[in-house]
Amino acid sequence: MADAPPPDDVWLEQSRMNGMLIGSITWGIFFQLTAQCLVSLNRSRGGRMYQIPMGRKLALNAYVISTFLLATVGFACNARYTQEIWIDRRGPGISPTILIQAEFDFWINRLAIDCYYVMGWIMDVLLLHRAFVVWNYNPLVVMLMSSLYVSTVGTSIAVMVFAQRHAIFSHLGVQLAYLSLSVSTNIVFTLLVAGRLFAIRNRIRDTLGAEYSSTFSSVASTLVESSSLYSFFGIIFIVSFALQSNVQNLIFLAISHIQGIAQLLIILRVADGREFDRRAATLTAAGHSNSIAFTPPTQVDIMRRSSPGEAVDIHELATPRENRRGRRISDERDAGKRGSFLSVDSRHRKAESSEDWSGTGASTSHTERTEHV
Template identity: 25%
Template sequence: MSYAPDESPADLLLERSNFIGGFLGNMAYGVHGTLYFVCAYLLIRRRRKVQMGFFWLVYITLLFALATIYVACGIKLSEMLWIDDRNYPGGPVQYQNQLFSNYVQLLISSSYNFMTFMADGLLVYRCYLMYSGSGARWIAVLPFLLYLPSTATSIIMLYQASRPQSNVWAQTAANYGIIFWSLSSTLNVLASILIVGRIYFLKKQLNDTLGPDHAKAYTSASAMFLESAALYSITSIIFVGTYARNNWFQNIIVPVLGQITCIAPLLIILRVAYGRAYTFKTMLTSTRIDWGTMSTLDPSSTEDSPNDARRLAPVTIPASGLHLRSNAGSATLADSTKDTTVTFPIPSTIDLEYNQ
């Protein structure tokens, strides 16, 4: 004797995929939450050392808040599907399709779109950061040109899906949805390729400047994977393929992708908090340069790292009117018409003040 509901095998498969996807999404949310609190702790503790630390703290907090809304509304929707309205004609699948415009599903879709907007924006910014100091800075414009239509189509898709008797699988909304996710995935893949390409191009320069041991923090395979947000790109490609074919597997991917959308930026910002992420100054001379000041820091050290492993590294700078200050003392270099090479130990902090 079977107690299966009076539904087609196809509908039951969709329900199973929704059920599995919800659990996997909640597991991914746990990973997201752990990374958020670790990253927030580091940004607060190292707030004086992390450039734009307050901005990144607000950024990850907003991402976490959106992800929390996404998960909470997903739980509420499951409650409505399986408990409150489980006798809806046609079952949970028809309930979800025909009542997509209710506030719970709108909050789920809106929070997801905002998370995508923020994650894609970070990738565009990282591309700009990578190429802003090079002669090929125009390359950074390419992801931005995809970012604008991607954002616009996501808003249109959400509007179309929220209309009465419509949903994200309806023809009009689905057309915009395919365009939106295709543009977003293309942006992610393009940005990932550009970032990895830039890192690979700078690999020899960083090895020569920092030495192979210290350069690993920037040029290792794991660093490339994290800096390029490849996890986000790969998952979004899988989702676009399943969504375009209206395959049931999309229901498993969507909740996980919603959290990976936040996890990938968190992994980048976590490297920022540790002082291991790429910056414009890192790529130029492996130093941190401000107006009138040049400071050289060990890229792989943290706030509490001991200064026991030292290596001599040369930096060539204009010598006229230069004052050298280090933790070992200070010295004034004589005026010269030629550049002077200063050799100092790493890790240590050295400020080179150039009076123009």
């Protein structure tokens, strides 16, 4: 037992192996969601709530396929590197601890890290696009999110450069900066988009009622839930990395898969037609919050939409003002009919009464004459 490594090294090996197992589980979930997204995006029109535009469908398919390929290559490289640590390169004087600490000395491990970083770039582009759409390309939001994105890409490139110089991964301060920027981008995106959606929900609820605002609450809840998944594990990873704790090994091989899972949950909403598009953002932009109105069709719209030979009740589908005016005219007509009926009836009764009076007078005179005789 004299050759046994110290306890800290054993914990390093255990955390690395368990991290690989967790990464395998998260990759399996990522694979399942990828398949669901591809099926939902490419199913026939009859099986969906609405038809996705072709340009958006191609972009989403390219996103799903590219992120899955990058995640798969990175996962395969990590699996191969794990095999080299415990089987292929292990020997006298070469323990798994030494191989784990010198992870940047293996090109296959550097390839895995590069794949996950490029995957992160693509996923952050989706975040930027969603934030821009929800905020209707507000200049301040565009500047803020673009600055975070450029900073994230720059720090990740710096990590790649240091990796080529065989640096120790856990000692890279730029890696900590990259992790902080990546998680910050996700948190800022969640706050901006969820806050915007809840604000729009309140406006619509005050204007149209609660039944029309439930969609915005559902979309915001999904964004918060999916983004909080990555933010939670990202914060744990940042703290453990800053403290140089081996807990980081439990999350490091799964963190990119978790981020991809969070994004695919949003893609599934888009595929099902439950999303917030730019038209809604335009209608609810600042200064036009009260412009949303659902008005009944006018007579012109009815005449346009009605097919030849089709009977259309204009008064039944007219605007409220026209309905009120139509009802008023109808009431006046009814009143006129009732008035004319009453006048005819009164004249008829007068004629009958005059006949009665004349008949009574004649009989009275005849009686008087008879009595006189």
